[in-house]
Amino acid sequence: MKRIYSCLVENRSGVLAKVAGLFWRRCFNIDSLTVGETEDKAISNMVIVSSGDERTLEQIEKQLNKKLDIIKVKTFDESEGISQELVLVKIRYNRDNRKDIMENCQIMGARIVDLSKSMMTIKMCDTPERVQMFLDTLKSIRIVELARTGTLAVTKIKEQSDEK
Amino acid sequence: MRLKGATILIEELLRQGVDTVFGYPGGAVLDIYDELYKYSDRIDHVITAHEQGACHAADGYARASGKTGVVIATSGPGATNLVTGIANANLDSVPLVAITGNVSVNALGRDSFQEVDIVGITQPIVKHNFMVRHVQELEQTIKEAFLIANSGRKGPVLIDIPKNVQTDTCEYGIAVVPRMPDKPKLPYVKDKVLEAIRNSTKPFIYCGGGVIAASAEQEVLELSHRLDAPVGLSMMGRTALPDSYDYNLGMCGMHGEYAASKAQSECDLMLAIGVRFSDRATGDLNEYTKKCTVIHIDIDKAEFGKNVDPDFCLQGDVKAILQDLLKDLKGVRHPEWREEITEFKKTKTPDRPGEFCPKNIIEAVRRHMQDSTVVATDVGQHQMWTVQYYDFEQPRTLLTSGGLGTMGYGLGAAIGGCIGSGRKRTVLFTSEGSFGMNLNELCTVVSQDLPITIVVLDNNVLGMVRQWQGIFYEGRYSQTTLNRKTDFAALANAFGAKGYSVATLEELEKVLTETDTGDKGAYLIDCHINQDEKVLPMIPPGKSIKNIILKG
Numbered sequence: 001m002k003r004i005y006s007c008l009v010e011n012r013s014g015v016l017a018k019v020a021g022l023f024w025r026r027c028f029n030i031d032s033l034t035v036g037e038t039e040d041k042a043i044s045n046m047v048i049v050s051s052g053d054e055r056t057l058e059q060i061e062k063q064l065n066k067k068l069d070i071i072k073v074k075t076f077d078e079s080e081g082i083s084q085e086l087v088l089v090k091i092r093y094n095r096d097n098r099k100d101i102m103e104n105c106q107i108m109g110a111r112i113v114d115l116s117k118s119m120m121t122i123k124m125c126d127t128p129e130r131v132q133m134f135l136d137t138l139k140s141i142r143i144v145e146l147a148r149t150g151t152l153a154v155t156k157i158k159e160q161s162d163e164k
Numbered sequence: 165m166r167l168k169g170a171t172i173l174i175e176e177l178l179r180q181g182v183d184t185v186f187g188y189p190g191g192a193v194l195d196i197y198d199e200l201y202k203y204s205d206r207i208d209h210v211i212t213a214h215e216q217g218a219c220h221a222a223d224g225y226a227r228a229s230g231k232t233g234v235v236i237a238t239s240g241p242g243a244t245n246l247v248t249g250i251a252n253a254n255l256d257s258v259p260l261v262a263i264t265g266n267v268s269v270n271a272l273g274r275d276s277f278q279e280v281d282i283v284g285i286t287q288p289i290v291k292h293n294f295m296v297r298h299v300q301e302l303e304q305t306i307k308e309a310f311l312i313a314n315s316g317r318k319g320p321v322l323i324d325i326p327k328n329v330q331t332d333t334c335e336y337g338i339a340v341v342p343r344m345p346d347k348p349k350l351p352y353v354k355d356k357v358l359e360a361i362r363n364s365t366k367p368f369i370y371c372g373g374g375v376i377a378a379s380a381e382q383e384v385l386e387l388s389h390r391l392d393a394p395v396g397l398s399m400m401g402r403t404a405l406p407d408s409y410d411y412n413l414g415m416c417g418m419h420g421e422y423a424a425s426k427a428q429s430e431c432d433l434m435l436a437i438g439v440r441f442s443d444r445a446t447g448d449l450n451e452y453t454k455k456c457t458v459i460h461i462d463i464d465k466a467e468f469g470k471n472v473d474p475d476f477c478l479q480g481d482v483k484a485i486l487q488d489l490l491k492d493l494k495g496v497r498h499p500e501w502r503e504e505i506t507e508f509k510k511t512k513t514p515d516r517p518g519e520f521c522p523k524n525i526i527e528a529v530r531r532h533m534q535d536s537t538v539v540a541t542d543v544g545q546h547q548m549w550t551v552q553y554y555d556f557e558q559p560r561t562l563l564t565s566g567g568l569g570t571m572g573y574g575l576g577a578a579i580g581g582c583i584g585s586g587r588k589r590t591v592l593f594t595s596e597g598s599f600g601m602n603l604n605e606l607c608t609v610v611s612q613d614l615p616i617t618i619v620v621l622d623n624n625v626l627g628m629v630r631q632w633q634g635i636f637y638e639g640r641y642s643q644t645t646l647n648r649k650t651d652f653a654a655l656a657n658a659f660g661a662k663g664y665s666v667a668t669l670e671e672l673e674k675v676l677t678e679t680d681t682g683d684k685g686a687y688l689i690d691c692h693i694n695q696d697e698k699v700l701p702m703i704p705p706g707k708s709i710k711n712i713i714l715k716g
Contacts, residue, residue, distance in 0.1 A: 014295075018287060025288045055469060062466035065347055068292045068312065 002031065003057045004049050004081055004153045006074040007064060011037060011044040015069045019046060022067065028052065028060050032085075032150030043071065049151045076155050078128075083153040085128045089138065090114075090121045090145040097141060108134045119144060165337055169299040170195035170330040173263070174203050176306040182234050184208045184225065184583060186218040190238020192265030192278060195330035210583065210612060212576065213604035215242050219249025220576025220602070223258050224563045227577070228538050229584035230379075232259040232314050239266045240278030243324075244285065248570060251289040253320040255567025256400060257377060259313040260320040262286075268328040269297055283324050291319030299332035304339040311342050317464040318377055350465055350479040357476050358492055360433060360457050366501045367393035368431030370416065373400025373566070374438015374462055374482050381405065381559050383486035384437060390490065391435075392498045394505050396424035398439050399551055400566045406557045413505070417445035418703050419548040422712065423508040425701075429709045430455065430504065437461045438482050441471040442567065443705070451708035461485050511714065513700050520668050522549040522621055525691050528669060529591060529619055530555050532676045537561060538581040538590045542574035542598030545627035548699040550593045572601030575618070579605060582614045589615045589683050596646065597626045606659035609686045617679060618661075618688040620652055623695045631698050635713070645695075656688035665690045 009015050016035055023030050031049040038045045050060055064073045093101055105112060105122060108130065114121035124134050128151050135146075167175065173196060177185070187209060189197040200209050212218040215237045222233030233253075237246050243264040253260040267276040283295045292312050294305050302325070309321040361367065369391075371384050381404050388395050388411055395405055396416040405412040413424035428434065434456045439445070446452045453472055460467070460474035461482055468477040478485050516524065526549060533539075535557035541547040541564045556562055563581045565573040574594045582590035599620055609616050630644040656663030664675045666689060679687040698716040703709060 014283065017284065021287045058469060059466065062468075066464070066466055068345070071345070 001053065001057060002049060002051045002078060003060070004047065004076050004078065004083065004151065005060065005064060006076070006153060006155070007046040007048065008038065008071040009044050009046050010069045010071065011042050012069065015044070016046070018067060018069060019048070019064070022063055023050075026059065026063055028056060034150045034152055047151060047153050074155060076153075081153040081155050083127055083151050084125060085131045085151050086123070086125045086149040087131050087135065088113075088121060088123055088147045089135065089143060090119060091138060092119050092142045092144055094118075101138070101141065104134070104137045108137070110134055165335065166333050167336045168195070168331055168333045169302050169325065170199045172299070172302050172334075172336045173306065173325070173330070174199045174207065175336060176303055177234065178203075178206060180306070180310045181231070182207065184210065185234040185236055186210045186212060186221040186225070186580065187236030188212060188215050188218055188238065188242060190242045190265065190278070192239035192242075192267060192327050193236060193330075195327070196236060196263070196265065196325075210579070210608070212579070212608045214602065215245035216249055216572070217576040217579070217602055217605040217608065219246045219260075219262065220252065220570075220573050221580035221583075221608075222260055222262075223249060223253045224540060224577030224580030225584035226253075226258050226260055226580070227563045227584075228560055228581040230560065231584070232261055232310055233580065234261050234263065236263045237265075238278070239264060239282075240280050242278075243280055243282040247285060247289070248568075249576075250286055250320045250322065252565055252568040252570045252573060254289045254291065256565065257318045257373060258320065259318040261309050261313050262320060262322040264322065264324050265330070266295070266324050266326045269326045270328070272326065282322065286322050289320075290322050291317075293322040293324070295324040295326075296329050297326065299329045299334045302329060303336055304342070307339055308342045311344060315344050350468070350477050352476060352478050354488070354492075357459060357478065357489070360459060360476065361391065361435075361489075361493065364391075364433035364457070365498055366430065366432040366504075367391045367498070368427055368434050368456070369393050369395040370398070370428060370434055370436045370439055371395055371401040371404050372398040372437065372439030375401055375404045376559050378438065378463070378482040379559075380438070380483035380486055383483055383490065385409070386490060387435070387486060387493075390493050390495050392496055392502065393435070394427050396420070396428050398442070398445050398566075399564065401439065402551055402564075403556045403559050403562045407555045408557060411505075413509070415551055418447065418705070419552065419699050419701065421552070422511040422701050422714065423505065425703065425709050425712065426508045426511075427505055432456050434458050435461070436472075436474070437486070438463075440467050443471070446471065447703050448706055448708040451710070513714070518669065520672070520691070520693060522546065522693060522697055523553045524669055525619070525621065525672060525693070526550060526553040526593065528672055528676060529617075532680050533589070533591060535561075536585070536588070538563065538578075538585045538588070540564070540574045540578035540581055540590065540592045542592075542594040543569045543571045544595050544598055545623075545631065545697065545699050546593050546595040546598075546621040548628075549621070554593075571598040574598060575602050575605040575609070578616050578618075579608055579612070579614060582616055583612070587614065587683060589617065592616060592618045594618060594620055595627065596620060596622045596624065596648065596650070596652070599652070600648075600650075603655070606656065606661060610660040614686060615681075615683045616686050618656070620688065620690045621693055622652065622690050623693045623697060624648075625695045627695070627697065628699065630695075635702075635704070652688060652690040661686035661688055663688045663690065665692070667692045
C-alpha cells in the first residue's frame, strides 16, 4: 500500500535530517520525498510518499506527529490527492526512432526542451503513473540522464471542508 | 537587562527551578563554569568522574525527585560521553536537559579541536534537540527545552551551545512563555469503554512507568479496589503500587512473577496503563492478548498499535483519564477470579532458608532500610533479583535502566537519586560486571559525602549472559567467566569509602548492622555468591507463559 504524507515543517536547518533519520530508525520506506518553501517563509512543505502495511503506514503518521519540528501532517491515499511529478530525461536518438519518440511525446503531453543532432531532453509533468507510463515508452531507447522530482501532492478540494 | 549567554543560561536554569546540576568542565564550557562559580550559592554543581556518570546521575536525580535532571558537558568527547546516558533516559522517558558546549559558530564544520555534531549524533535518541546559533535564541530555547522535557511523554532534550553564544550578549527576560503545540488527540467513546469494563469477570490491570510519570498511583490503586482487579507491573511500573498490597502481583514478563504473567494471560480484560508493551514484557505477541480485550491508556498516541493492537485507545494524561473513568465505575466483586489468582500465587520459586543466595541477601538489606529508601540497580541478574525480591512500598524508590539495559547505570543513578531524595541513605544493588563499568564514580560518592550502600552480588561471572549461554547455547560460556582478581572491599577503601567482603548471611547481618549509620557513610559490601544462581522464573524470548521455566 502507498500513502502520501504532506507535512508542514519548520523551515530550519536539520529538519530534513530529522525526518529522514526517523524513517531510517523506524525502518519505514521513503518512496519519494520533496521539500520546498510554502507561502510562509518560516514553514516548508515536505511531501513524502511511503509504502508498507497498514500498521506501518499508521505508525509513520503517528511518529511524524511526535516530531516537534513538524507542525501538521496530512495523510491521504493517491486517490484522495492531486499528485504531480516532473521528470527531465535526456536520450540519444537516431533517424529511425526520432519520429516515434516525438509522437509519444505528443500523445503524452511531454515537451522537448533541449535538442542536438543526436540527443534531446524531454520534460514531462504529470501524475506519477503517467510519468512512469511515458518513461516506459522510452525503454528501448538509450537514456543518457534522468532526473525526477518525486511526487508533489495536495489533497483534492472538497467543498464545505474545514480547510483554511 | 543585557547579559552574556552563559549568564542567561544560569539565570534561566534558576527560573526553571533548577538547584542542582551534574557535569564536567572543559574548554567549550569554560564560560558556563565561570558563571556556575559566581552562582555557587544558588546552584549546586556535582562534578563526577566521567560525563556518563554525570548523565546517569541527572537521570537518577530526575527519577527520584520527579524534577528535570540537568547535565552539562563540554564539546567533543564530553558530549559523546553523554550519549549512553541520553539514550537511557530516552527509552525510559526520563525528563532530562543535557547542555553541551561546542566550538564557536565560525569554527563549526571545520573539524575544529573537540568539535562533534552532537545534535546529529543524538538525533535518534532524544525527544528533541537544539543548536543555538545566536545568543538571542538562547533564553527561548532553554524555556522550550524544559517544557518539552517535562511535558507529555517525558524525555531528554539536548541544547548545544557554541562558545561564542556563551560570550555574546543580548537582552534577557524577553522570551515568551512557550506552549506545547496542540496536536489532535484520538477520540474515544467512554460508554463503550465502561461497558467493556463492566462486562469483564476477570479484569487485570497492567501498570507501567507512565503511571509513576503521571503520579497516578492512587488512581490505579482505587481502580484495582473498585474492579476487584489484580495488578501486574512492567519493570518501569515497579513501585507504582506498594508490595504490601495483596492484589499487587508484581512484575509481568520475561522474569516476572508467575502469578502476574499467568493472570495476565488468563484475564478477559487488560487495562494497560502507561505501558509500551516492550518485547521483554510481552513475549510472543500472538499468544499475549489472545484471551482478552485490551484497553490501552497512554499519553503517547504512537504507542497505540505499535506492538499490541488494543480494542480501545484512551489517549491523554493517565491520571485525568483514570479519574474520569472512576466517576462512572461502581465497586464489583469477582470471587471466582480471586480464587484463581490465589491458586496462581502458589507457584513460586522455593525459599532457601539460611542460604547465602540473592533473595536472602536482598531481603536482609531491605530489613535495614526504610520504605522511603531509594534503591538503584545496574543491569543483569542482580537487577532482576532486586526487582523480584526487594519490597518496595513507595513510588520513585527504584532507579533501574529498563529500556536500554545499561550496565554501568547504577552508581551514577544512585548518586543522583541520593541527592534527589535529600541526601538520604541510598542503596545500589550491582554486580561485578556492571560495577566494573563505571566504578570510577566511587570518588564522587566519597567527595560528595553521600550515604550510599553498594551491595555487589558478586558471582565472578557475567551472570545474565551466562544464564542464556547455559539455556540456549548448550553451556558454551563464551567470555562470561570473569575470574578477575579485583578486591572490591580494598578498592572501596582506596576510594575513601569503607569496604566489606562477606560470604554468609551471618557475616552480612553483622556488616549491615555496623553500616546502619543513618544518613552518613559510604559503604561497599561485596557478597560472594554462587556463579550458577539463576534468575527464575523465565519466559524465553519470543515465547509465552506456556513455555515458562520455573526451576533451574
